[in-house]
Amino acid sequence: MSRRSRFSPLVALLxxxxxLVVAVVSPxxxxxxxxxxxxRPDGLYQTPGVAVPYCSVYDTDGRESLxxxxxxxxxxxxxxxxxxxxxxxxxxxSDIPWSKVTHxxxxxxxxxxxxxxxxxxxxxxxxxxxxxxxxxxxxPSLPYKGHFNLLNKYKKQYPNVKTLISVxxxxxxxxxxxxxxxxxxxGGFYKLGAQPQATVDAFADSAVDFIRKYGFNxxxxxxxxxxxxxHAGNPDDFWISNANRGTxxxxxxxxMKTLREKLDRASAQDGRHYLLTxxxxxxxxxxxxxxxxxxTRYLDYLNVMSYDLHGSWNHFVGPNAALYDxxxxxxxxxxxxYTAPQYxxxxxxxxxxxxxxxxxxxxxxxxxxxxxxxxxxxxxVTGGTNxxxxxxxxxxxxxxxxxxxxxxxxxxxxxxxAVGIDNLWHDSTAGGAEVPxxxxxxxxxxxxxNEITPxxxxxxGLDPANDPTDRISGSYNxxxxxxxxxxxxxxxxxxxxxxxxxxQSIAAKAKYVADxxxxxxxxxxxxxxxxxxxAKGQYTVGDTLLTKINxxxxxxxxxxxxxxxxxxxxxxxxxxxxxxxxxxxxxxxxITPKLKLTNNSTxxxxxxxxxxxxxxxxxxxxxxxxxGFGLRVTAKGHSGSNVGGLKGDFQHVExxxxxxxxxxxxxxxDVALSYQLPIxxxxxxxxxxxxxxxxxxxxxxxxxxxxxxxxxxxxxxxxxxxxxSQPSCTAPAxxxxxxxxxxxxxxxxxxxxxxxxxxxxxxxxxxxEWGVWRDLGAC
Numbered sequence: 001m002s003r004r005s006r007f008s009p010l011v012a013l014l015x016x017x018x019x020l021v022v023a024v025v026s027p028x029x030x031x032x033x034x035x036x037x038x039x040r041p042d043g044l045y046q047t048p049g050v051a052v053p054y055c056s057v058y059d060t061d062g063r064e065s066l067x068x069x070x071x072x073x074x075x076x077x078x079x080x081x082x083x084x085x086x087x088x089x090x091x092x093x094s095d096i097p098w099s100k101v102t103h104x105x106x107x108x109x110x111x112x113x114x115x116x117x118x119x120x121x122x123x124x125x126x127x128x129x130x131x132x133x134x135x136x137x138x139x140p141s142l143p144y145k146g147h148f149n150l151l152n153k154y155k156k157q158y159p160n161v162k163t164l165i166s167v168x169x170x171x172x173x174x175x176x177x178x179x180x181x182x183x184x185x186x187g188g189f190y191k192l193g194a195q196p197q198a199t200v201d202a203f204a205d206s207a208v209d210f211i212r213k214y215g216f217n218x219x220x221x222x223x224x225x226x227x228x229x230x231h232a233g234n235p236d237d238f239w240i241s242n243a244n245r246g247t248x249x250x251x252x253x254x255x256m257k258t259l260r261e262k263l264d265r266a267s268a269q270d271g272r273h274y275l276l277t278x279x280x281x282x283x284x285x286x287x288x289x290x291x292x293x294x295x296t297r298y299l300d301y302l303n304v305m306s307y308d309l310h311g312s313w314n315h316f317v318g319p320n321a322a323l324y325d326x327x328x329x330x331x332x333x334x335x336x337x338y339t340a341p342q343y344x345x346x347x348x349x350x351x352x353x354x355x356x357x358x359x360x361x362x363x364x365x366x367x368x369x370x371x372x373x374x375x376x377x378x379x380x381v382t383g384g385t386n387x388x389x390x391x392x393x394x395x396x397x398x399x400x401x402x403x404x405x406x407x408x409x410x411x412x413x414x415x416x417x418a419v420g421i422d423n424l425w426h427d428s429t430a431g432g433a434e435v436p437x438x439x440x441x442x443x444x445x446x447x448x449x450n451e452i453t454p455x456x457x458x459x460x461g462l463d464p465a466n467d468p469t470d471r472i473s474g475s476y477n478x479x480x481x482x483x484x485x486x487x488x489x490x491x492x493x494x495x496x497x498x499x500x501x502x503x504q505s506i507a508a509k510a511k512y513v514a515d516x517x518x519x520x521x522x523x524x525x526x527x528x529x530x531x532x533x534x535a536k537g538q539y540t541v542g543d544t545l546l547t548k549i550n551x552x553x554x555x556x557x558x559x560x561x562x563x564x565x566x567x568x569x570x571x572x573x574x575x576x577x578x579x580x581x582x583x584x585x586x587x588x589x590x591i592t593p594k595l596k597l598t599n600n601s602t603x604x605x606x607x608x609x610x611x612x613x614x615x616x617x618x619x620x621x622x623x624x625x626x627x628g629f630g631l632r633v634t635a636k637g638h639s640g641s642n643v644g645g646l647k648g649d650f651q652h653v654e655x656x657x658x659x660x661x662x663x664x665x666x667x668x669x670d671v672a673l674s675y676q677l678p679i680x681x682x683x684x685x686x687x688x689x690x691x692x693x694x695x696x697x698x699x700x701x702x703x704x705x706x707x708x709x710x711x712x713x714x715x716x717x718x719x720x721x722x723x724x725s726q727p728s729c730t731a732p733a734x735x736x737x738x739x740x741x742x743x744x745x746x747x748x749x750x751x752x753x754x755x756x757x758x759x760x761x762x763x764x765x766x767x768x769e770w771g772v773w774r775d776l777g778a779c
Contacts, residue, residue: 036054036060037756039062040052040054041054041058043296043366043699043702045298046264048771051776052264052267053272056271057275061561064301064365068160070102071555071559072513072518072519072520072553073103073520074101074546074553075103075104075303075522076523076546077105077166078107078526079527080108081127087460089459092150097546100547101161103164105165105166106148106164108166109165109210110177111188111203113186115195117206117209164275165211166220167222169224173188173223173234174186174187174240187240190237190248193251201262204259207263208262217274218263218276218300221276221277226251226252226290227287228245228246228584229285230242230586231403232286238403256295257298276298276299278299280293282349283349288585288588288589291579291582292682293358296358296680299366304369305370306350306370307321307371308376309350311415311437312376312414312437313414315378315415317381317384317415320375320376320500320501321486324351324485324642324643325349325350325641327643330384331349332347342676343676344639345640345641346677347642348677352646353618354618356646359616360649360680361563361681362683363562363563365518365558368522370523370524371549373545374439374528375445376499377440379392380416381495381496386490386492387495388479390497392495394413416436419436419469421464421471421472422438424444424460424462425444441529442501442530443540446502449489475493477491477492487502487504487505503544503548507552510551514553514556520559529544565649565684569694573694574599574762575687575697575698577595578698580596590675590676595672595673599663599666600665601665602762605689608657610656611687612653612684614652614683615650615653616649616650617646617647619677623674623675625672625674631654631671632654632655633651634653637651655671683699731779732746733746733747737761740755740758740760741757749765756774
């Protein structure tokens with residue numbers, strides 16, 4: 001499998017990148033704050049003993065309240081560095097089309113030297129908290145200025161829009177920028193995950209303090225990347241990421257679990273649920289080194305960075321963000337993916353594959369796909385069809401940008417990235433050196449396509465009068481591949497290929513989201529959108545693509561709210577399923593972790609217990625076990641190549657406990673799995689014995705019942721309803737022999753407890769974080 005790297009559209013000032021992750025709901029959520037298990041999204045982890053006010057954000061089907069005219073999310077990244085003070089045009093909160101977004105992610109905050117969330121020291125030059133702009137009036141009631149002031153000013157006018165602080169990003173995952181613009185290589189997330197729990201607690205506490213102080217609705221984590229692959233992420237971080245790649249995933253899990261629990265406690269205190277979200281990779285190469293993405297349970301939703309799937313880090317010319325595979329991907333073909341029988345011809349560098357990867361672990365509505373409002377491109381392209389699937393190696397491979405080709409000892413040549421007028425949004429290293437990569441906002445790509453020489457070139461450091469590479473020359477002809485749902489510009493004179501997005505491709509992606517019940521669309525970044533300025537006769541910053549997204553999602557049925565595709569058992573056993581024991585990086589092939597089932601209940605699972613679960617169709621339906629449990633895939637959601645899209649969501653697995661092996665309370669059993677392509681956490685477990693089927697606690701189910709698809713009428717599934725009021729002492733004493741159902745309350749050992757689901761014989765206070773009993777406090 002060939003190496004995947006990612007550079008994002010960076011602005012010269014901050015060298016920022018495309019990123020996302022933890023989110024929190026807005027203080028002015030449309031639903032009145034109330035504690036309510038009946039509103040918790042299916043599969044979302046809840047901190048033990050905390051009554052989280054889910055109903056302040058979600059309805060009783062576990063769907064997020066998005067305000068009028070929105071049934072799906074439209075999440076825009078808003079960046080800190082487009083201030084107008086660095087020569088380039090400003091993009092401020094006042095420029096955002098607020099009625100056309102449901103969420104805004106602010107990019108970026110970082111982890112400072114004290115392991116706290118920060119945007120740097122306050123002062124008049126701090127874009128987040130101190131700057132002001134001529135003609136833009138801040139809200140005088142707030143004690144800070146800058147972008148944060150203006151975001152809150154406009155949120156008062158658009159109370160259904162939620163804002164999240166995004167922490168990390170390409171440039172600040174492993175460090176942060178000092179006030180003078182130099183980068184402090186502190187280790188960032190890479191270092192934080194290895195610290196004692198008390199340090200991680202302090203980081204999470206600072207995140208809570210930050211969102212309370214500045215009026216954010218949640219935290220978005222953009223950790224790029226907690227993968228065990230060598231030479232992944234920002235080359236400036238290789239000093240710490242490569243050295244610790246065997247422990248990065250465990251550190252990420254610790255960070256996310258801690259954040260979830262701290263945000264839950266703050267939610268209970270504040271009477272409104274704070275969201276935790278993450279920006280997550282789409283590349284099968286990166287995901288092979290990220291175990292089974294076990295953090296999905298902690299996330300309200302995730303945003304798939306389904307872009308940067310091809311770029312000039314190597315010589316394979318292809319689309320930035322293809323929706324589907326076409327069976328012709330040059331990078332995959334060179335790696336033998338299409339011809340290796342174990343892969344069944346499945347291509348894994350496209351949006352549809354990445355969506356199905358995460359769909360294996362969570363419902364469609366907790367997944368948002370990413371779209372780029374920027375291009376990627378190469379020069380000197382040879383072969384292919386109008387450049388598509390051609391090649392463009394940098395002529396002098398001794399000059400590869402850091403992290404690519406010969407600079408990391410790779411035998412895959414680095415690419416010959418487009419420069420000059422074809423690289424307006426200059427990618428750059430931490431030291432400020434430009435990385436040739438063909439990154440342009442879509443408004444500039446439209447000017448190239450229409451051969452319009454714009455008036456802003458000097459503002460972006462271009463000098464067409466003296467530098468021929470900074471001038472428009474030749475014709476940029478637009479092409480579109482309907483299988484990939486991807487457009488591009490091809491300049492045959494210059495041999496320049498620019499992968500773009502436009503109204504046709506965005507409409508196709510919006511339809512895909514609407515049809516599949518997906519939660520919504522995330523955009524990196526809003527300032528790349530375009531409109532035609534007739535007065536100037538050129539394209540400029542606008543909202544054409546954002547409008548197309550809204551048109552495509554308007555009237556879409558409510559998103560998919562259930563993990564499983566069929567009926568979920570109404571009874572839940574306190575059993576956990578975990579996966580571990582992954583090899584590192586490219587050695588993780590075939591993928592052979594151990595699935596551990598642990599019986600935390602008081603009921604013995606007898607020999608002959610049938611165990612069923614699902615995994616995503618991101619991997620072929622050929623999973624096997626090496627433990628003698630007779631594991632077999634009994635229903636395939638997809639088989640064969642995925643040209644034009646994967647047909648179903650799940651591969652369904654069955655195995656059986658041997659007749660001679662029971663699983664007593666407290667006991668565990670390991671099943672050695674083997675599969676070919678990465679999958680997210682196996683889910684939708686069902687255990688059957690004694691004529692009864694059970695869900696398991698570690699799936700965090702909402703309760704039993706039929707699947708709620710986006711085409712059915714809304715059905716309320718009510719399970720436990722919690723309360724934040726002072727517990728009374730009137731609840732009956734717990735009785736070991738009695739059957740309790742979800743919502744029943746008992747008293748035991750001086751405390752009041754509430755059952756999350758059916759139980760008998762499970763003593764309150766002994767069942768741990770996966771347990772059936774919720775602690776409601778002292779009597």
